[in-house]
Amino acid sequence: MHLVEISDLEVSFPQADGVVQAVRGASFHVDAGESLGIVGESGSGKSVTCMAALRLLRQPPARISASRLNVDGTDMLAADKRKLASLRGRVAAMVFQDPMTAFDPVFTIGYQIGETIRAHREATKAAARSEAEALLARVEIRNPSAVADSYPHQLSGGMLQRAMIAMALSCQPRVLFADEPTTALDVTVQAQILQLIKELQAELGMGLVMITHDLGVIAETVDRVVVMYGGRVMEEAPVDAIFDAPQHPYTVALMGSMPGLAPGRRLVEIPGGSPDPSNPPSGCPFHPRCTQADARCAAEMPPVVRTGPQAQAACWRLT
């Protein structure tokens, strides 16, 4: 059994004038100790997929369905509020794209990390507080005591992002979902934080799902890559294969024109607009921008075909 198993995940948001189809049948898995990268342009459904997997989206408005949504053996769709609360932080934790959303503005950082620890483990307030400071020091915060005493709005974006990573790691989760965890940080600190996440991953045998636009981060941090477009998984392959031999025309375009893997190098913008999630194109969502599309691509979504060991893609050209 996989640590995280997602099959045929669909997430939509009904609106007054239609339905936003954010995720349209995504499937992938993550094993313990493994790092999975999720890439794809803005709006492709990366964040929504991860938030849905951890049941962090409010329902309603979100509508979630899947043939399988398992995290560490728990059926996340069947889990009730209590079960979800006991899993959060301890089994699965998430580092959010916007660090402000992770913290409650009315409590100090130290209090919030401490309470996360105390939610899952017997610890005095004082013990939890000093553990919080130790965690802050581990994410390279130089004055952990002062930061622990600060309220979220008193910290810079980069500092908050580090504090959020400390909080996410505070209960040693079995799997960490990290959504652009280092974007607000400068390159040196980014490297330190990624190093820390990798160390903890090895130490705890933690599974890692990393959403990023940064090709350097993908190359250095992940074992396998899932490429999303228009709410669908276009391709999935081991990281070397994604760079050396991308199979899907979208992946080829996304990885295109990279002279090297300098840190901070971002994925390429592809000409044309991304699909409207309230009115997605028929067939393959990439067909309107694909240089190799034909009539079949516009008519029918291609099946997922195996393209190598642990690799698959959804493209008519590969069938």
Ligand SMILES: Nc1ncnc2c1ncn2[C@@H]1O[C@H](COP(=O)(O)OP(=O)(O)OP(=O)(O)O)[C@@H](O)[C@H]1O
């Ligand atoms: N609460 C919501 N209500 C309505 N639509 C939403 C909601 N949350 C996300 N969406 C829509 O779902 C789609 C997928 O969004 P998502 O945030 O997952 O994209 P993403 O791949 O993470 O993009 P980015 O790289 O910009 O973070 C987008 O069209 C977005 O506007």
Ligand SMILES: [Mg+2]
């Ligand atoms: Mg996102």
